[in-house]
Amino acid sequence: MKKIKEIIVVEGRDDTRRVKESLNADTIETNGSAIDEATIEQIKKAQANRGVIVFTDPDFPGERIRKIISQAVPGVKHAFLNREEAKPTHKGSLGIEHASPEIIRQSLEKVYTEAEVTSIPSISRPFLVEMGLLDGPRAKERRQKLGEKLRIGYTNGKQLKKRLEMFSITEQTIKDTLKELEDAYE
Numbered sequence: 001m002k003k004i005k006e007i008i009v010v011e012g013r014d015d016t017r018r019v020k021e022s023l024n025a026d027t028i029e030t031n032g033s034a035i036d037e038a039t040i041e042q043i044k045k046a047q048a049n050r051g052v053i054v055f056t057d058p059d060f061p062g063e064r065i066r067k068i069i070s071q072a073v074p075g076v077k078h079a080f081l082n083r084e085e086a087k088p089t090h091k092g093s094l095g096i097e098h099a100s101p102e103i104i105r106q107s108l109e110k111v112y113t114e115a116e117v118t119s120i121p122s123i124s125r126p127f128l129v130e131m132g133l134l135d136g137p138r139a140k141e142r143r144q145k146l147g148e149k150l151r152i153g154y155t156n157g158k159q160l161k162k163r164l165e166m167f168s169i170t171e172q173t174i175k176d177t178l179k180e181l182e183d184a185y186e
Contacts, residue, residue: 004108006051006077009043009069011062014097019055022101023108028052030069033061040072052076053111057095058083058153070114077111078167080153082144110151112167123164127171131178133160142178149177 004025010016016027028046030039046052054069056062058081069076085103086094096104128134132142134157147154150173155163164174 006053007046009054018097022104055079079107079111082148
């Protein structure tokens with residue numbers, strides 16, 4: 001099994017266990033949303049030495065942790081699971097620990113790095129409306145499918161523009177991806 005160079009930041013022990021069952025990688029655990037300064041310093045050191053991939057649960061606390069790390073440690077990479085992939089088979093909350101090893105490997109193959117401010121492509125709100133991603137009867141479903149296909153995680157209408165720009169996803173890529181999705185349903 002090939003070792004992943006970067007250190008993967010996850011929320012807890014169960015996430016670490018699942019990642020290590022799926023591939024050869026080192027992890028740093030944030031201990032859930034209680035991420036402290038010592039953990040941030042550890043992530044900064046990891047980023048400087050090997051690089052970091054932030055891989056948190058697809059829920060509010062996971063997004064909060066992702067934002068805290070992104071602000072404190074520039075240049076980290078991001079990997080995402082969609083909500084369906086992270087659902088528990090029984091009761092419980094969404095989490096990486098519930099994803100299959102294959103899904104975890106796929107998620108970690110498709111990582112994004114936040115764009116430099118000078119290279120961020122601008123995505124207009126009218127474009128997102130025209131593409132049916134904001135407003136309209138199927139906008140939520142279309143955003144969800146787009147997020148799954150691009151592996152950028154679920155976003156609500158407000159978050160979509162920011163996430164697309166953050167990862168330098170162009171309007172053309174969005175058009176092409178939506179066309180692929182439509183062709184798959186025909």
